[in-house]
Structure formats: C-alpha cells, structure tokens
Amino acid sequence: MIKAFIKAAQQISDPRARRVIWIALAAAAGVFILLWILIGFLLANTALFSIGWLETAIDWLGGLATGVLTWLLFPAAISAVIGLFLEDIASAVEDRHYPDLGPALGSDFSDTVLTTVRFLAIMLSLNILMLPFLLTGPLFPFVFYSVNGYLLSREYFELVALRRMGRADARALRKRYAMKLFMTGVIIAFLLTVPIVNLLAPIIATGMMVHLFEDFRAHA
16 A cells, blocks of 8 residues: 555656646646635525524634635545546556556446546535534544545545456455555545645545556456
8 A cells, every 4th residue: 555655656756647647736726726616605605504503603714614614525526526537647657557558448438427426426415414523523534534535445446447347346356455445545535635735636546546456456
C-alpha cells in the first residue's frame, strides 16, 4: 500500500502525465468553486434542516458553514467527476509502470457514467446523513473517514479493475482484498480533505488503485 502510494505520487512529476494532471487540477478546482457557490446559495435561501436551532446555527455561521460543508462534500463530488477521466489517468500510470500490458479493453462510457452517477448519489446522501455526527466532536472524523474510505476504495478500484476484467471478477478481487482496499480508501479520503493536496489527490488515488490492482491480479 505504501509502495503504491509512493509510485502514484511520483506520477505527478511524469511529463507524459502532464495533460492528465492539468485536466484533473482544473476539474478539482472547478468542482470546489461550484460546490462553494451552490452550498452557499442553498444555505442562504433554503431551510435544509428541520431542527430549528441547527438551522439557526448554520445561518449564523454563514461563510464558515459553507466552507465546512464544501470541505465535507468535496471528496464525493470530485471523485465522481474524475471517474469520467479515469481512463486517461490510469493509462498514463500503465504506460510508465506496466508498458507490456497493452491497451485496456475499457468499460462502456454509458456504463461508466451510470456507475459514477450512482456513486455520487450514494456518497452525497451518506455524507449529508452524517452531518449530525459533527455534534459528536471527536467521533465524527472516525465516522467520516470510515464511510468515505469504504466508498472511495470501492469506486476507484472497481472503475480501474473494469478496464481489465469483467464486473464479477472485479468484485471478487475487491472482496478478497477488502481490508487493504479499505485502508487505502481511508488514505484517499484523508488526502481529499487536505487543502491544496486535495487537488492532486484524485490522480494519486487512481494511481494507487492501478498499482494495487496489478499487484492483486499477479497474486490471484
């Protein structure tokens, strides 16, 4: 897992991956700005919470509440967007580290879009449902990173694996290495919440999953 992280981080300096990096950076920045604007508008113009004092607190916090919610929902939003560019990122990693693999079969674009939309809906819903855990203080980070770690590891790994094998085989491989993937997902979730780093995190996440997938497949 550590080895996969180091290799994925080194990918950022690869000149062959520069175009993909700029696409991912632009997407991450755009998603963050869009989330900030959308959440700020919703908080200012709607009553999202039925608990009166919670609604009042959010209105009072204003920009801080917008920033917190943007920070919490960013991993879900950017992961969904990057899913559409995952093929380019994964191909750049493979070209550097696995040149003998040959072209990936890839998954159908419509299937990728449907998978991404479903993932986004689930992840956004669960993150919104987790908001009350903010009141639990120290417990919240454990809940947040555990839930998002599982979801992110599942999504990134299956999208990478589906480029090289069928859905049933991809799921079987994911379940076989569930714990290692979960820990990787927690790392990804953490990176996606660190300012500045979160702009590059989708590239690192995809790279890690490519390396882990090839390692798992070699030992299957």
